[in-house]
Amino acid sequence: MGIFIESIISGILIGMSYAVLAAGLALIFGVMKIINFAHAEFAVLAMYFPTYWFLNWWGIDPFISAFIALPLFFFLGYLTQRLLIERIIGTPEAETSTLIITLGFSLLISNLILIGWSGAPRIINQPYTMATWSIGNILINRAQTYSLFISLGLIGGLFLLLNKTLIGKAIKAAADDPEGCAYMGINLHFVYALAFGLGIAITGAGGCLMATYRPFNPFFGETIVIILFASVILGGMTSIMGALLGGLIIGLVQQLSVFVVPIALQNVAVFTILVLFLYVRPQGILGKKGRAV
């Protein structure tokens, strides 16, 4: 029983770390209707810079780096949108073109990291990385727990930003009816770039948090990108709350699948769920088609 509860708790902890990244992906898809294949690579980049290097150079704690990453990655996302994606958005093949161009971009990021900082697996060594709390015989990792709360804060912040500010309203409006927005004097490309920036910002922060307890290498993104897609598809693609839910479900499936299948096949369970969902309910759990953000 103890091991079961522990699996559920670790499922929630892992799931939450996916949820943050998936929230960024869902925001981008919800607003611009494009799939960012390089999404996980942005998180991996954040694991190296600022997290790993700031800690090594100046001893900055990864949890502080997570907040430094927010503006940095917002800017990075903003630029990516402006320089790469803006040119192809709105063309008939935009959906596949963006998928392909972001695949190219993900290759660039991971291989440049490989060239610049070598392929050796890295790990953050902080007092909390391996530390645990124990409740009875249930062990809970401290870094993961801190990350969970910061993640919740980030998602909550994003939610407030989208629902309570004028910029958020513009983003939501652009998601709903881009043409109408353009007529109302909203600069669509600017709004798209903001949305992309926000999505990447929260992803960068999520990457920093993930780095506090998971070893990583330049190609770590390949292993989680489909997990992120699975979370977002489960959650109905466009909704941030859906992505949160999807991420949690994926985390739980991953952790609980060890009771059914060998641990090596953890991800097979996840992808099977993804495929099943695409067949049976492509609109996701929340399932309101075309729902914005």
Next chain:
Amino acid sequence: MKTEGKQQVSVKWNSYLPIFVVCIMGVLISYLIGPARYTQRILLLIVLWAVASSSFNVISGYAGQVVFGYMMFVGTGAYTTVLLFKFLAVSPWLGMWAGVVVAILTALVIGLPTLRLHGAFFAIATIAFPLITFPILNHLGLEELSIPFTGHGASSMQFRDMRFYVLIAIALLAVVLITVRTIESSRFGFALRALKQNETAAEGMGINTYSNKLMAFMISAGLGALMGTVYSFGLLYILTTNAVFGLFIMVRILSITIVGGMATVWGPLIAACILVPIGEFLNAQFGDRYPGVQDVIYGVALIAAILYMPEGIWGMIRRSFRRLPSKLTVSMKLAAGEDSEQGIVDGARDYDLFKVKPIQGVTMGNDINDPILKIEGIDKYFGGVCALGNVSIEVPRGKVTGIIGPNGSGKTTLFNVINGFLPPEKGRILFEGRNIASLKPHVASRLGIGRTFQIPQVFSNMTVLENVMIGAFNRWGNVDKAYAEADKIAQQMGLSGRAYDQAVGLTMWETKILEFSRALATQPKLLLVDEPMAGLNPEESNRIGEIIRVIIKSGITVIVIEHVVQSLVKIADWMVGLDHGRKVAEGTPQQVISDPHIIEAYLGAKWRERHATS
């Protein structure tokens, strides 16, 4: 190429000539270079990546369904052959075909459900399969398979001289290129191009989009499996899951296809000749210091190609060649003074010549007085909204039936239900006595129900003639026949001056005429015409009316939806009024427009409004 041969569009042996020439040149080059392993290895890589990319091109370029999980088939081919060879001692020459069969079955399993998804969802769904297979194979202990050296040499596809592998790969390339070339100029290829551009219109023209996509997927998978076999025997001594199921396979194939040109025969080969040597050279020079340099090149190539060269290298070459002849045909026609003065608009006068023979056969047994279409108690709901409620209409044979009604009264929904874009919740639709409710649009089209769309749905990246050919394929499997038929109809409808222009550049009038031509090319017995006069000036509207009358004379029954009641009254023999999804009036045009319901719902509402505001 298509512009040159006026009578001949299907492939003849001489259109394969360039393929043979290129392949023989490849063999010669390989032979002359000598047995140097390194250069032969690069040559082999070029040919194999060209093979894989060309195979990928069938489903992703021609059919436009980008398969992100294409490595599934390369891996399936490689693993099937090697497993058979290693454990059952089956010769790879036989095993490779087993690999093809397994890959095709895999494609069937993957394609059946996923091909219903669209665009990026399809791409993501397909990538899940190799990701599922990968860990399963690893778990089964098949992560690394050394290919046993049997010493049988040729019979087990094991050669010391790399040139033999190059020879095999080039033979494979020839097979793949011939397949792609054949598909390109066949009815199947036209169907793929059509559904890539506009699935709705393709279905409306009698193309079974789903089965065509599935077919392309299976062909693509089978060819990819062949590449997998040669790849593992020629280049790998130890087959690993990562080497054939890894994402890098996808990246190479995608880069080469896109840089070379999606949906082109020669693009992938050209791009492979450029990208593979660059990648290998950089890898050899800097690979030890900068291990990811090769993938950086592929990443940059992908981004640059999408941004600056979306048609790819061959696409650009082809376009610069195509422009000339297409201009020539038009200007030559003008010089000949055939329809130079009247131009395109007046060309429509030619419809006097118009003689489309209705398809006989099924019609024969039916009494001429029987209605061609009987709609019985159709219900259609969108969510809780009733779009059509208990609608029953009988459409008289050989007449123009007009359907009027205010916006949102369910007119277009009715059309969508008749030709199968929407299944009705209740009721029957009897077309020539056969219930066609809930049949797919392409079936309706095959049975003889043609359709034009309110918002024209032409295949914008095809020429006018090719658009009409898509319609003609509904009756003719033969490309030359379809071409001749399309040419005839284009002439009759006055579109011949524009025959070789892309449909995207047509005027509104020409687009409407193209829609008519294409629908007529399907040889319908019943033609559904959705708001043909929207967006046209009164003069053009009148002409549309005349065209519809001519169509009737050729024995085709027509149902017209129209907003402009005035124009409809002039051409319709019978009229039906809809309001809020219910039939409120039926009768001769005069009866219907004087019906109080219609005046209330349609004319009266407007009239009253005008008086209320002033």
